[in-house]
Amino acid sequence: MSTLLEVKDLKVAYGGIHAVKGIDLEVKQGELVALIGANGAGKTTTLKTLMGMVKPAGGEIVFDGKSTTKLAAHDYVKQGLVMVPEGRGIFSRLTVEENLLMGAYSRNDKADILHDMERVYHLFPRLKERYKQLAGTLSGGEQQMVAIGRAMLSRPKLLLLDEPSMGLAPIIVQKIFEIIKMIAAEGVTMLLVEQNAKLALQTADRGYVMESGKVTFSDKASALLANEKVQQAYLGE
Amino acid sequence: MNALLMENNRKNTILLAVLAVVLAVLPWALGGFFENGNSWLRAVDFALLYIMLALGLNIVVGYAGLLDLGYIAFYAVGAYLFAILNSPHLQAVLPAWLSHPPFLVMMILAAVVAGIFGVLLGSPTLKLRGDYLAIVTLGFGEIVRIFMNNLDRPVNITNGPQGINNIDPVQIGGYDFGRPIEFLGLTFEKIHLYYYLILAFCVLIIFVSVRLQNSRIGRAWVAIREDEIAANAMGINTRNVKLLAFAMGASFGGVSGALFASFQGFVSPESFVLMESIMVLCMVVLGGMGNIPGVILGAIIVSITPELLRDIINPLQMAIAGKRVVDPENLRMLIFGLAMIVIMLVRPAGLWPSKRRRAELKPKTKDIALQEKDSLQDAERNHD
Numbered sequence: 001m002s003t004l005l006e007v008k009d010l011k012v013a014y015g016g017i018h019a020v021k022g023i024d025l026e027v028k029q030g031e032l033v034a035l036i037g038a039n040g041a042g043k044t045t046t047l048k049t050l051m052g053m054v055k056p057a058g059g060e061i062v063f064d065g066k067s068t069t070k071l072a073a074h075d076y077v078k079q080g081l082v083m084v085p086e087g088r089g090i091f092s093r094l095t096v097e098e099n100l101l102m103g104a105y106s107r108n109d110k111a112d113i114l115h116d117m118e119r120v121y122h123l124f125p126r127l128k129e130r131y132k133q134l135a136g137t138l139s140g141g142e143q144q145m146v147a148i149g150r151a152m153l154s155r156p157k158l159l160l161l162d163e164p165s166m167g168l169a170p171i172i173v174q175k176i177f178e179i180i181k182m183i184a185a186e187g188v189t190m191l192l193v194e195q196n197a198k199l200a201l202q203t204a205d206r207g208y209v210m211e212s213g214k215v216t217f218s219d220k221a222s223a224l225l226a227n228e229k230v231q232q233a234y235l236g237e
Numbered sequence: 238m239n240a241l242l243m244e245n246n247r248k249n250t251i252l253l254a255v256l257a258v259v260l261a262v263l264p265w266a267l268g269g270f271f272e273n274g275n276s277w278l279r280a281v282d283f284a285l286l287y288i289m290l291a292l293g294l295n296i297v298v299g300y301a302g303l304l305d306l307g308y309i310a311f312y313a314v315g316a317y318l319f320a321i322l323n324s325p326h327l328q329a330v331l332p333a334w335l336s337h338p339p340f341l342v343m344m345i346l347a348a349v350v351a352g353i354f355g356v357l358l359g360s361p362t363l364k365l366r367g368d369y370l371a372i373v374t375l376g377f378g379e380i381v382r383i384f385m386n387n388l389d390r391p392v393n394i395t396n397g398p399q400g401i402n403n404i405d406p407v408q409i410g411g412y413d414f415g416r417p418i419e420f421l422g423l424t425f426e427k428i429h430l431y432y433y434l435i436l437a438f439c440v441l442i443i444f445v446s447v448r449l450q451n452s453r454i455g456r457a458w459v460a461i462r463e464d465e466i467a468a469n470a471m472g473i474n475t476r477n478v479k480l481l482a483f484a485m486g487a488s489f490g491g492v493s494g495a496l497f498a499s500f501q502g503f504v505s506p507e508s509f510v511l512m513e514s515i516m517v518l519c520m521v522v523l524g525g526m527g528n529i530p531g532v533i534l535g536a537i538i539v540s541i542t543p544e545l546l547r548d549i550i551n552p553l554q555m556a557i558a559g560k561r562v563v564d565p566e567n568l569r570m571l572i573f574g575l576a577m578i579v580i581m582l583v584r585p586a587g588l589w590p591s592k593r594r595r596a597e598l599k600p601k602t603k604d605i606a607l608q609e610k611d612s613l614q615d616a617e618r619n620h621d
Contacts, residue, residue, distance in 0.1 A: 073469045074469050074470075074472050074473055074475070076470070078472060085467065089464060089467035089470070090467075091463040091468075094456065094459055094463070102460055102468075102473075105471050106471075106472035154471075154472070
């Protein structure tokens with residue numbers, strides 16, 4: 001398997017505060033990798049830096065063989081690096097259909113876009129029922145579906161998911177994770193940032209555990225689930 | 238479903254045909270009904286110019302959500318450009334190829350130059366939003382007006398407060414729109430000719446607006462208004478797309494301004510005061526931001542009502558009070574202002590709001606709660 005994303009010694013600072021203190025991270029083609037950790041461990045900061053929304057203080061990010069440091073924020077999508085933001089970030093006054101089309105903003109292939117729309121509607125029949133509805137009038141779970149569907153329409157090489165379980169009822173969270181598995185099964189490479197460590201590790205192939213700006217463990221997801229220290233600190237066992 | 242769609246289409250076609258006939262005979266109808274039909278037609282001509290302005294501002298304010306209080310500056314740019322190129326004022330210094338350009342070239346020039354001014358206003362304000370943007374645009378509008386007022390020295394370009402006179406009417410296909418034209422036994426006077434000309438451009442601008450609204454760019458504008466960071470993450474180059482909104486909006490203003498200058502035959506800085514910017518903004522907000530039919534309705538109401546009141550208010554005052562209590566001119570604006578306040582109180586999203594605005598101002602919280610329950614049950618079912 002070839003390496004799709006490689007992060008070397010990444011450091012990020014807000015003013016004088018070092019949020020990320022030199023981490024190494026790797027995502028291979030076709031993998032589903034989880035990044036877990038407590039609040040304030042630097043997970044979201046890491047994702048934001050990967051998407052160019054925060055400038056790193058040091059280190060290197062190589063995506064698909066190229067360094068991303070020179071890219072403008074709006075160029076990431078074209079490179080195939082797509083994020084489903086925390087809190088979903090959908091356009092509430094656009095319809096479901098228009099939201100999905102925003103995902104395809106950087107693409108010109110009309111027929112392919114239509115085909116991908118159908119695929120998303122197949123994954124989320126709920127969205128097909130409501131395609132003319134304003135996205136802001138949907139429930140939280142449905143909005144998360146819109147956000148994921150929209151990202152799918154960007155044809156991501158690597159999909160970054162930031163806290164997909166946030167603010168959702170447990171039963172909906174289960175459903176969202178089932179969909180994440182389905183998307184992974186289609187061959188989409190994913191990096192999943194999640195506070196719900198157990199669910200994330202059950203879904204992922206590999207995992208990284210972050211603690212106050214550093215990676216403390218990295219292993220196969222099943223191994224992390226079995227690791228005593230991880231269990232104590234993050235799995236509540 | 239299909240039959241219903243066809244039925245709807247047929248209804249729309251019939252409606253459009255009726256509207257076209259009404260608009261075509263309107264000048265003659267006005268002449269037939271009213272003694273002062275021509276002054277009414279003049280009001281209609283101005284209403285059409287305002288529709289173009291309102292639709293232009295609607296792109297900036299309604300679609301992209303950028304509050305612009307200096308919009309009339311672009312109207313001024315179009316008007317002065319037409320005036321300078323088509324009047325004796327600067328004839329001596331203008332190169333021959335630039336003086337009296339063919340009509341279509343002139344209109345494209347007005348749109349392009351105004352569009353450039355739009356980018357000029359847009360580029361320093363890209364990081365600003367809301368109140369701050371409003372203040373900068375207000376300043377821009379005033380700067381343009383003050384330039385028009387003072388550019389008679391050291392080199393006389395705009396002729397200062399006196400304005401530019403003797404602007405030639407447009408010439409299309411050898412016809413001079415300043416002289417009556419006989420056609421099919423009817424005499425088309427200048428005011429009739431301009432009515433049809435302005436109407437044609439108005440239709441064109443409505444068409445462009447509709448196409449823009451449902452385009453990729455139109456969606457990008459709404460996305461930026463909603464959430465600029467998310468829009469950026471979708472791959473939208475927010476800087477360029479915002480500048481495009483300013484440029485498109487400004488170009489509508491420029492076209493409208495050029496038509497205004499040739500219709501009026503005279504331009505002066507007085508026509509481009511802050512109050513005009515506010516009036517155009519009123520049209521957009523009162524009609525229904527972001528909704529094309531709403532904005533058109535707003536433009537018609539805001540521009541025609543004061544004219545209507547002019548004819549009605551004094552007889553009404555005499556009938557009720559028996560004497561002149563308040564100066565009719567003041568009373569007219571008082572009632573107009575009151576009417577606007579009442580409309581905004583009763584219909585805060587505008588007279589004919591877009592579906593998006595309506596949803597924003599009146600979220601259907603009850604529906605959302607119901608749906609949440611719905612999808613919960615759904616998930617439960619699927620989960621088992």
